[in-house]
Amino acid sequence: MQNVVVKEIFDGFNEYLNKEQELREQIREVVREIDQAAKEATIALQVIHSSLTEVSTACAAARNQFEVCRKGYQRLAGLIPEGQYYRYNDHWHFVTQRVVFLVALTVYLEKGFLVSRDTTAEVLGMKTKKVDGFHLDIEDYLMGVLQLASELSRYATNSVTLGDYDRPLVISKFVADLNSGFRLLNLKNDGLRKRFDALKYDVKKIEEIVYDISIRGLRGDSTTGSTAAPPAEQ
Amino acid sequence: MQNVVVKEIFDGFNEYLNKEQELREQIREVVREIDQAAKEATIALQVIHSSLTEVSTACAAARNQFEVCRKGYQRLAGLIPEGQYYRYNDHWHFVTQRVVFLVALTVYLEKGFLVSRDTTAEVLGMKTKKVDGFHLDIEDYLMGVLQLASELSRYATNSVTLGDYDRPLVISKFVADLNSGFRLLNLKNDGLRKRFDALKYDVKKIEEIVYDISIRGLRGDSTTGSTAAPPAEQ
Amino acid sequence: MQNVVVKEIFDGFNEYLNKEQELREQIREVVREIDQAAKEATIALQVIHSSLTEVSTACAAARNQFEVCRKGYQRLAGLIPEGQYYRYNDHWHFVTQRVVFLVALTVYLEKGFLVSRDTTAEVLGMKTKKVDGFHLDIEDYLMGVLQLASELSRYATNSVTLGDYDRPLVISKFVADLNSGFRLLNLKNDGLRKRFDALKYDVKKIEEIVYDISIRGLRGDSTTGSTAAPPAEQ
Amino acid sequence: MQNVVVKEIFDGFNEYLNKEQELREQIREVVREIDQAAKEATIALQVIHSSLTEVSTACAAARNQFEVCRKGYQRLAGLIPEGQYYRYNDHWHFVTQRVVFLVALTVYLEKGFLVSRDTTAEVLGMKTKKVDGFHLDIEDYLMGVLQLASELSRYATNSVTLGDYDRPLVISKFVADLNSGFRLLNLKNDGLRKRFDALKYDVKKIEEIVYDISIRGLRGDSTTGSTAAPPAEQ
Numbered sequence: 021m022q023n024v025v026v027k028e029i030f031d032g033f034n035e036y037l038n039k040e041q042e043l044r045e046q047i048r049e050v051v052r053e054i055d056q057a058a059k060e061a062t063i064a065l066q067v068i069h070s071s072l073t074e075v076s077t078a079c080a081a082a083r084n085q086f087e088v089c090r091k092g093y094q095r096l097a098g099l100i101p102e103g104q105y106y107r108y109n110d111h112w113h114f115v116t117q118r119v120v121f122l123v124a125l126t127v128y129l130e131k132g133f134l135v136s137r138d139t140t141a142e143v144l145g146m147k148t149k150k151v152d153g154f155h156l157d158i159e160d161y162l163m164g165v166l167q168l169a170s171e172l173s174r175y176a177t178n179s180v181t182l183g184d185y186d187r188p189l190v191i192s193k194f195v196a197d198l199n200s201g202f203r204l205l206n207l208k209n210d211g212l213r214k215r216f217d218a219l220k221y222d223v224k225k226i227e228e229i230v231y232d233i234s235i236r237g238l239r240g241d242s243t244t245g246s247t248a249a250p251p252a253e254q
Numbered sequence: 255m256q257n258v259v260v261k262e263i264f265d266g267f268n269e270y271l272n273k274e275q276e277l278r279e280q281i282r283e284v285v286r287e288i289d290q291a292a293k294e295a296t297i298a299l300q301v302i303h304s305s306l307t308e309v310s311t312a313c314a315a316a317r318n319q320f321e322v323c324r325k326g327y328q329r330l331a332g333l334i335p336e337g338q339y340y341r342y343n344d345h346w347h348f349v350t351q352r353v354v355f356l357v358a359l360t361v362y363l364e365k366g367f368l369v370s371r372d373t374t375a376e377v378l379g380m381k382t383k384k385v386d387g388f389h390l391d392i393e394d395y396l397m398g399v400l401q402l403a404s405e406l407s408r409y410a411t412n413s414v415t416l417g418d419y420d421r422p423l424v425i426s427k428f429v430a431d432l433n434s435g436f437r438l439l440n441l442k443n444d445g446l447r448k449r450f451d452a453l454k455y456d457v458k459k460i461e462e463i464v465y466d467i468s469i470r471g472l473r474g475d476s477t478t479g480s481t482a483a484p485p486a487e488q
Numbered sequence: 489m490q491n492v493v494v495k496e497i498f499d500g501f502n503e504y505l506n507k508e509q510e511l512r513e514q515i516r517e518v519v520r521e522i523d524q525a526a527k528e529a530t531i532a533l534q535v536i537h538s539s540l541t542e543v544s545t546a547c548a549a550a551r552n553q554f555e556v557c558r559k560g561y562q563r564l565a566g567l568i569p570e571g572q573y574y575r576y577n578d579h580w581h582f583v584t585q586r587v588v589f590l591v592a593l594t595v596y597l598e599k600g601f602l603v604s605r606d607t608t609a610e611v612l613g614m615k616t617k618k619v620d621g622f623h624l625d626i627e628d629y630l631m632g633v634l635q636l637a638s639e640l641s642r643y644a645t646n647s648v649t650l651g652d653y654d655r656p657l658v659i660s661k662f663v664a665d666l667n668s669g670f671r672l673l674n675l676k677n678d679g680l681r682k683r684f685d686a687l688k689y690d691v692k693k694i695e696e697i698v699y700d701i702s703i704r705g706l707r708g709d710s711t712t713g714s715t716a717a718p719p720a721e722q
Numbered sequence: 723m724q725n726v727v728v729k730e731i732f733d734g735f736n737e738y739l740n741k742e743q744e745l746r747e748q749i750r751e752v753v754r755e756i757d758q759a760a761k762e763a764t765i766a767l768q769v770i771h772s773s774l775t776e777v778s779t780a781c782a783a784a785r786n787q788f789e790v791c792r793k794g795y796q797r798l799a800g801l802i803p804e805g806q807y808y809r810y811n812d813h814w815h816f817v818t819q820r821v822v823f824l825v826a827l828t829v830y831l832e833k834g835f836l837v838s839r840d841t842t843a844e845v846l847g848m849k850t851k852k853v854d855g856f857h858l859d860i861e862d863y864l865m866g867v868l869q870l871a872s873e874l875s876r877y878a879t880n881s882v883t884l885g886d887y888d889r890p891l892v893i894s895k896f897v898a899d900l901n902s903g904f905r906l907l908n909l910k911n912d913g914l915r916k917r918f919d920a921l922k923y924d925v926k927k928i929e930e931i932v933y934d935i936s937i938r939g940l941r942g943d944s945t946t947g948s949t950a951a952p953p954a955e956q
Binding site: 493494495497498499501502504505506509570571572573574575601602604605621626630665666668669670672673674675676 | 727728735736740809902910
């Protein structure tokens with residue numbers, strides 16, 4: 021008798037548990053595809069550290085991969101039941117931050133400014149307005165932007181190697197702006213704050229590059245000169 | 255110029271970040287109230303370990319506290335924006351598992367059977383059907399039921415001390431049923447599975463008590479006798 | 489010029505830093521003395537686990553050591569400048585919790601009840617009322633009481649070995665009372681709460697000892713009998 | 723009976739525990755306000771790294787935020803019961819060290835010398851003389867001064883970028899003085915000593931900047947020349 025009762029209560033649970041596990045498996049599969057595209061985009065964009073002339077081509081190649089990511093995110097959006105975005109979003113936090121970084125790097129290389137969250141979401145086929153449907157988290161966007169600052173400190177170093185002494189100053193101003201932007205945010209004591217604490221090392225690193233250029237008289241502008249951020253290749 | 259752009263992008267984020275932090279603070283406050291009621295119910299139910307005659311009174315006192323919990327859960331349900339249940343549910347997982355345990359213990363003491371998830375949710379003013387609104391998680395329900403098994407092993411020990419040699423057998427059958435129920439479930443390798451692994455010690459402990467009673471000829475019933483689970487005091 | 493200024497600002501600091509280090513050394517010395525007395529009291533009280541007849545003598549020996557502790561605390565009280573109790577109390581938290589445990593054990597063995605914080609403080613020559621002068625912290629008192637519960641679970645075990653089948657029941661009721669008392673407290677999530685979580689194992693352990701006695705018909709009282717807690721040796 | 727006694731002993735403790743938790747919550751709130759003002763002051767002072775002409779304005783803006791800090795510290799001083807400064811000061815150590823750094827940076831930019839602990843305390847509405855009331859800890863002051871040295875190494879770098887080849891030498895002398903000052907102190911093996919160990923990297927960094935300037939003949943003064951520390955803009 022009693023046995024029956026416990027069994028009856030538990031019977032429905034397996035369907036629920038199995039469904040969840042299947043869904044997580046499907047999510048993992050899509051996330052792997054997005055991750056693969058992110059890796060290809062990363063490889064394409066690496067060329068900026070060794071060539072001044074292939075930047076446009078690299079950006080175009082990256083943008084092709086963003087198309088793959090967009091399709092992935094659209095499939096994810098279709099998989100996630102209404103109201104359960106936050107139940108599963110641990111699966112794609114990491115890769116999304118990476119993809120945001122790649123989009124932000126590409127837009128910076130193309131146009132010289134910071135891509136907004138809305139534009140990033142648009143590129144990736146995600147929403148930004150609603151926070152209950154499938155959307156681009158503010159935290160993921162900000163984490164991606166912080167990764168951009170690190171990459172740009174490397175880009176500044178290699179620009180000098182490639183003989184471009186103007187770029188580091190432009191990057192320095194841009195990263196200082198990012199730094200000011202982050203300082204305004206009321207971050208609680210979590211992963212984002214921790215990652216932000218590392219930004220100061222990027223800022224300092226880039227300032228030292230600019231210093232090295234300045235002290236050797238390698239700067240092409242006057243000291244008090246232009247603060248405009250020219251796009252990478254024009 | 256550029257500075258303005260970053261600032262513009264970041265400006266809206268603080269409102270979002272502040273709102274989230276305020277909401278989390280409000281949630282924490284309600285969770286503290288539910289936790290306090292759970293503590294009072296726990297204290298009331300402790301009497302079952304030292305008295306055979308005060309069980310009904312203890313259950314009644316616990317049920318008063320479940321009313322307090324129900325009000326808390328209704329306030330929580332009001333606080334959580336649509337579609338964001340899973341964004342915040344880490345705040346109440348722990349206390350909810352405790353409350354489920356207390357409800358299950360009370361119903362077991364009153365009626366001798368396992369309370370279903372639907373009934374538990376009803377007692378606490380939560381939904382079970384929809385998984386996107388504020389509901390009683392299956393995992394939380396199952397974790398609470400596992401806590402019940404531990405408490406019943408202690409209850410079996412103390413029943414003997416209080417001279418009740420029949421209760422351990424009844425408890426043993428009930429916990430064996432729970433064990434069978436859990437074995438049916440397709441648990442993935444997580445917290446629930448880990449906690450379930452500990453159930454076998456409760457089962458064993460209770461079986462040893464029944465063995466001690468049997469070998470000393472202290473059992474009042476026939477071995478193959480009634481398997482009905484008589485309510486505690488009738 | 490500038491050098492002078494920095495030097496002038498820093499000059500006064502060394503006196504402050506040296507004074508603090510000297511004071512901490514003096515405190516450490518007194519704490520070592522209290523610790524030594526606590527060890528001697530611990531050794532004296534160990535006899536309760538192997539003899540039924542030497543309990544009074546053990547308590548008397550422990551009380552002699554409490555006199556040593558009292559002198560130590562009075563020296564400490566003299567060392568600590570007004571308003572700086574909380575600056576230095578990390579030095580004696582640990583030993584004080586141990587001494588509270590020893591006093592509580594001694595009083596329990598002598599009288600069968602829980603020593604109050606006021607009485608403990610009196611035994612040790614400390615204040616309880618003022619929280620700014622040298623006093624017995626509530627946290628330290630409660631931590632000591634939790635150590636008592638652990639020791640009593642061991643005492644219950646060894647009482648059976650020594651042929652005293654009544655003591656475990658008395659201890660079981662006492663520790664259950666302690667457990668209820670702690671449940672009432674609104675502990676925040678800190679060391680005290682963590683230590684309290686371990687109390688349930690002491691409770692369970694003692695209940696199992698009483699169970700073993702009960703099931704073998706070794707109890708001298710009737711099942712529903714006396715709940716009075718007779719002092720150890722009368 | 724016994725139950726009553728334990729309950730009586732414990733009853734008063736909850737009031738104490740609750741009061742403490744409420745007070746800590748109030749302290750945290752004020753600390754958050756001071757922290758916010760410190761952030762605004764930090765943002766204002768960042769301009770020194772990218773502009774030679776906006777330093778005075780930045781200092782004025784920072785001083786406005788120190789007014790907010792001062793109000794916060796006065797509220798804190800009102801919250802802390804007499805003789806319990808050291809019970810709660812973990813809450814404001816970190817932010818106070820930051821605020822000391824900001825005050826020291828501002829005074830250095832304005833006047834070119836190290837602000838004393840007394841003056842810093844005065845700016846922040848804290849006492850220095852009594853160590854039992856609400857005061858500015860020597861440790862917090864010294865930690866703030868060490869942060870100043872790091873910031874000045876960055877300031878030296880960026881001064882060069884901005885075409886000011888004289889400032890690094892002035893900074894170098896100042897930081898060398900700080901280093902000498904700290905060497906005089908009898909630091910025990912703690913956080914302050916650890917942080918002081920990092921000062922040598924700041925010293926070295928700044929010396930290398932001065933070296934770079936010297937070897938390129940960019941210095942405007944004679945090597946053995948003026949050691950006065952001219953204010954930033956006069």
